[in-house]
Amino acid sequence: MNVTTLSVMALWTAATLYAIALVAYSARLGQVVEARSAKRDASSTKPDAASATRSRAFGIGTSSMFVGAGLHLVGVVARGIDAGHAPFSNMYEFAIAGSLVAVIVFLILQRNRDVTYIAPGVAAVGAFVVVTALRLWYVNATGLRPALDSYWLVIHVPIAVTATGVFAVSGIASAVQLVRDARTRGVRWAQARIVRPVEAAPAPERLEALAFRLNAWGFVLWTFTVMTGAMWAEHAWGRFWGWDPKEVWSFVIWIIYAAYLHARTTQGWAGRRAAILAVAGFVAIVLNFTVVNLFVQGLHSYSGLKA
Amino acid sequence: MSDQIPTPKRFSVDNYAYRAAPRLGVRGWLRWGWRQVTSMRLALVLLLLLGLAAIPGSLLPQWPQNAADARAYVDSHAWGPLLDRLGLLDVFGSAWFTAIYVLLFVSLVGCIVPRAIAHGRAARQRVSAPPHQLRRFAHHSVGEADGTAAQASARLVTWGQGRGPLRWLTGYRTHSEERTARDGTAEVAVALEMGAWREWGNLLFHVSLVGVLFALAFGSAYTYRGQAVLIEGATFTNAVVDYDTYSAGRLYDAASMEPFTLRLDSFDSVFDATGAPVSFRADVTLTVPGGTPTARDIRVNHPLEVADGKIYLQGNGYAPALTVRDSDGNIAFSGPTPFLPQDGVYTSNGVIKVPDVTSGPQLGIVATLYPTAAQAMDGTIASVNPQLLNPVMLLTVYTGNLGLDDGVPQNVYQLDQTNLTQVLGDDGEALVVDLQPGQTITLPDGLGSITWEDTPAFVALDLRADPSLPWVLLTALAALAGVGVSLFAPRRRLWFVLRDAPDGTHTLVEAAVLAPEHDESAARALRRAWAVALGGDGRDTGDQEESP
Numbered sequence: 001m002n003v004t005t006l007s008v009m010a011l012w013t014a015a016t017l018y019a020i021a022l023v024a025y026s027a028r029l030g031q032v033v034e035a036r037s038a039k040r041d042a043s044s045t046k047p048d049a050a051s052a053t054r055s056r057a058f059g060i061g062t063s064s065m066f067v068g069a070g071l072h073l074v075g076v077v078a079r080g081i082d083a084g085h086a087p088f089s090n091m092y093e094f095a096i097a098g099s100l101v102a103v104i105v106f107l108i109l110q111r112n113r114d115v116t117y118i119a120p121g122v123a124a125v126g127a128f129v130v131v132t133a134l135r136l137w138y139v140n141a142t143g144l145r146p147a148l149d150s151y152w153l154v155i156h157v158p159i160a161v162t163a164t165g166v167f168a169v170s171g172i173a174s175a176v177q178l179v180r181d182a183r184t185r186g187v188r189w190a191q192a193r194i195v196r197p198v199e200a201a202p203a204p205e206r207l208e209a210l211a212f213r214l215n216a217w218g219f220v221l222w223t224f225t226v227m228t229g230a231m232w233a234e235h236a237w238g239r240f241w242g243w244d245p246k247e248v249w250s251f252v253i254w255i256i257y258a259a260y261l262h263a264r265t266t267q268g269w270a271g272r273r274a275a276i277l278a279v280a281g282f283v284a285i286v287l288n289f290t291v292v293n294l295f296v297q298g299l300h301s302y303s304g305l306k307a
Numbered sequence: 308m309s310d311q312i313p314t315p316k317r318f319s320v321d322n323y324a325y326r327a328a329p330r331l332g333v334r335g336w337l338r339w340g341w342r343q344v345t346s347m348r349l350a351l352v353l354l355l356l357l358g359l360a361a362i363p364g365s366l367l368p369q370w371p372q373n374a375a376d377a378r379a380y381v382d383s384h385a386w387g388p389l390l391d392r393l394g395l396l397d398v399f400g401s402a403w404f405t406a407i408y409v410l411l412f413v414s415l416v417g418c419i420v421p422r423a424i425a426h427g428r429a430a431r432q433r434v435s436a437p438p439h440q441l442r443r444f445a446h447h448s449v450g451e452a453d454g455t456a457a458q459a460s461a462r463l464v465t466w467g468q469g470r471g472p473l474r475w476l477t478g479y480r481t482h483s484e485e486r487t488a489r490d491g492t493a494e495v496a497v498a499l500e501m502g503a504w505r506e507w508g509n510l511l512f513h514v515s516l517v518g519v520l521f522a523l524a525f526g527s528a529y530t531y532r533g534q535a536v537l538i539e540g541a542t543f544t545n546a547v548v549d550y551d552t553y554s555a556g557r558l559y560d561a562a563s564m565e566p567f568t569l570r571l572d573s574f575d576s577v578f579d580a581t582g583a584p585v586s587f588r589a590d591v592t593l594t595v596p597g598g599t600p601t602a603r604d605i606r607v608n609h610p611l612e613v614a615d616g617k618i619y620l621q622g623n624g625y626a627p628a629l630t631v632r633d634s635d636g637n638i639a640f641s642g643p644t645p646f647l648p649q650d651g652v653y654t655s656n657g658v659i660k661v662p663d664v665t666s667g668p669q670l671g672i673v674a675t676l677y678p679t680a681a682q683a684m685d686g687t688i689a690s691v692n693p694q695l696l697n698p699v700m701l702l703t704v705y706t707g708n709l710g711l712d713d714g715v716p717q718n719v720y721q722l723d724q725t726n727l728t729q730v731l732g733d734d735g736e737a738l739v740v741d742l743q744p745g746q747t748i749t750l751p752d753g754l755g756s757i758t759w760e761d762t763p764a765f766v767a768l769d770l771r772a773d774p775s776l777p778w779v780l781l782t783a784l785a786a787l788a789g790v791g792v793s794l795f796a797p798r799r800r801l802w803f804v805l806r807d808a809p810d811g812t813h814t815l816v817e818a819a820v821l822a823p824e825h826d827e828s829a830a831r832a833l834r835r836a837w838a839v840a841l842g843g844d845g846r847d848t849g850d851q852e853e854s855p
Binding site: 113142143145146147149150152205206208209210212213216219220223224227230231234235236237238239240242243244245248249251252255256258259261262263265266267268269292296298 | 347348350351354355357358361362364365366369371372398399532579583584585586587606607608610617619621769771776779780783784786787790791794795823824825827
């Protein structure tokens with residue numbers, strides 16, 4: 001087995017494990033909700049027993065997630081060895097690295113607190129992004145083109161990848177916050193049975209606190225991404241800012257998260273509207289990565305895919 | 308104000324329906340307007356507007372980024388001229404985009420100045436005492452400590468202020484007072500406060516953003532940049548006339564340009580087996596006035612630093628050297644002409660204008676170079692590799708008046724065909740000449756001959772000098788530092804109420820913390836302070852779970 005096959009096989013397996021984790025974690029959330037309502041119905045019988053013991057579903061979810069992340073890491077590293085450079089030079093490499101960061105951020109969060117309520121979201125994003133990358137964005141590993149052959153590649157892009165991964169997790173937390181909020185307020189669509197596991201999520205204030213911590217990291221990382229990008233552009237293209245489509249969208253993303261940070265402390269905007277902004281910020285990141293990469297002409301044409 | 312309210316003037320800013328209602332007046336309205344401008348809500352709306360306004364700049368072709376596409380867009384879309392008029396084809400230079408960010412910065416300054424003053428005042432005021440009721444605050448705990456309340460208070464204050472040279476950074480501001488509780492007993496109230504850094508970081512961030520804006524304005528006034536095409540063996544002098552295109556900021560004095568010279572000694576391009584570029588390197592000789600010539604190189608991502616700016620390698624291509632002889636056999640044209648690459652395999656188009664013929668009409672040649680020509684099944688020629696492995700040039704020839712004497716500047720890469728006629732072959736079709744290096748072909752009708760002598764490379768160089776760069780970097784780094792501090796510096800208050808037990812043997816301790824929901828380390832900080840109050844050394848004993 002050569003290193004190319006190793007990378008692809010590891011990634012496919014990781015995606016499969018994430019899909020298993022998605023199902024297992026969802027089952028776990030279902031159990032938590034059931035146990036809580038049972039506790040509420042018969043408040044005397046064995047308090048906390050159901051939610052305190054870590055169920056089999058939770059074990060399957062966690063182990064799938066851990067092994068998946070390990071294989072995912074193997075896949076990314078093997079790709080880097082295959083290409084002979086840091087694996088950040090095209091859309092495929094960016095996608096597999098960014099989704100790995102999202103999973104790792106989740107695993108780090110899970111170490112010190114129970115954030116199982118965002119686990120299905122993270123597992124779904126992990127599986128979806130890896131499969132999409134393998135099926136749609138795969139290109140053979142090649143050497144670096146001159147435009148990318150710079151030490152900035154290992155400064156600018158990893159920070160962008162990390163910021164994207166962090167924003168993915170915070171976006172999921174904010175989305176859970178919105179859905180949970182909608183369910184509490186009695187919004188029609190949020191009463192559907194399938195939405196029930198969000199009841200396992202903590203109160204909106206706790207979710208907002210988690211999302212804010214992540215968004216704060218994401219915002220600083222993104223600011224740093226934009227700054228190093230400007231420095232690289234100054235080095236490579238002779239101007240640090242030229243409103244290239246990618247630069248425009250990086251600016252828009254930065255503005256949306258800046259608005260989010262302001263909204264948190266503004267009357268009438270804190271809470272739900274701020275969460276909407278956080279989700280909008282992540283949507284902008286996704287658009288920047290997909291639409292701008294594939295359909296808009298600009299200097300950042302590194303997808304490696306032919307239009 | 309008199310009781311008699313005069314009849315409203317025809318034009319009034321506050322045309323209330325009820326005459327007797329109190330009026331805001333001009334000053335009142337101005338104050339109201341300023342409040343709106345500096346409110347967080349408006350800042351938020353402006354931020355979102357700015358983000359929204361930027362989006363068309365990425366979707367529609369923009370004049371400054373891609374003038375050719377913008378022109379084509381205006382010409383080919385019915386909506387084009389209207390969108391152009393609205394500034395949507397130059398979003399970032401448009402009046403409305405400028406209006407949004409100027410208003411945003413006005414709002415920012417209007418918000419930040421009063422805040423800075425208030426924060427400066429607050430920093431000098433003493434820490435406020437804890438509330439009487441701690442029960443309703445987070446992590447409320449009750450316990451007992453040995454010794455007197457005064458001793459516990461002293462321990463807390465000493466621990467809170469911190470030790471070592473960084474105590475001004477990491478320590479708490481402290482306050483301790485003896486007071487009478489609601490029930491009339493004496494108690495010692497201790498407050499430990501941390502959080503001024505957060506606001507200072509916030510202020511630094513916003514002030515730095517204003518700094519970035521000023522640095523950008525300074526840069527755009529004093530910058531200059533120029534592009535020049537340089538063929539192997541040719542020399543370029545840094546002067547306005549030597550640039551193919553040149554632009555400068557309003558306040559830049561072109562007389563202060565340093566007249567260094569740059570000679571392109573050779574250009575090396577390396578491609579891999581599939582024809583993908585691996586590296587480009589231009590070897591140049593740089594001579595600064597009064598200095599000795601030095602050999603340097605310019606690569607992609609590795610610009611050459613010169614006196615006041617940097618020279619970038621922005622493009623490259625082939626500049627075939629042709630010699631054109633007129634009907635009398637005299638050399639009418641000789642030398643390399645840059646051909647513009649059209650694709651990744653360097654299929655390149657060029658135009659050669661030959662006005663200086665001793666006899667006969669002027670000649671115009673439109674040529675396409677195929678670096679590695681290969682014939683497809685249908686007989687058409689295409690290049691399959693960017694390197695000169697099997698170079699072939701196809702030429703079409705025009706005769707007549709090139710129109711160079713009108714005084715109207717012409718594009719050197721285009722042939723104005725209004726007064727030209729295409730040379731036809733024997734079959735009556737347009738003549739297409741097929742040429743290989745070293746070959747000479749004779750044109751029909753005694754028009755002369757064309758020889759392909761050589762194929763040197765050319766590079767497109769871009770020089771940019773911007774004195775604001777260090778300032779932009781400095782202000783941007785300050786902004787980054789500011790935003791980091793404002794987001795991660797903790798802001799919390801630890802409160803202790805200490806009461807000597809009635810029998811005098813120990814102290815009753817009550818504590819709570821006031822911190823934002825996201826501050827997960829507040830509980831840990833309180834645990835440490837708690838241990839200190841109880842007589843410990845303030846080290847976190849570690850693994851105990853947070854009390855719910």
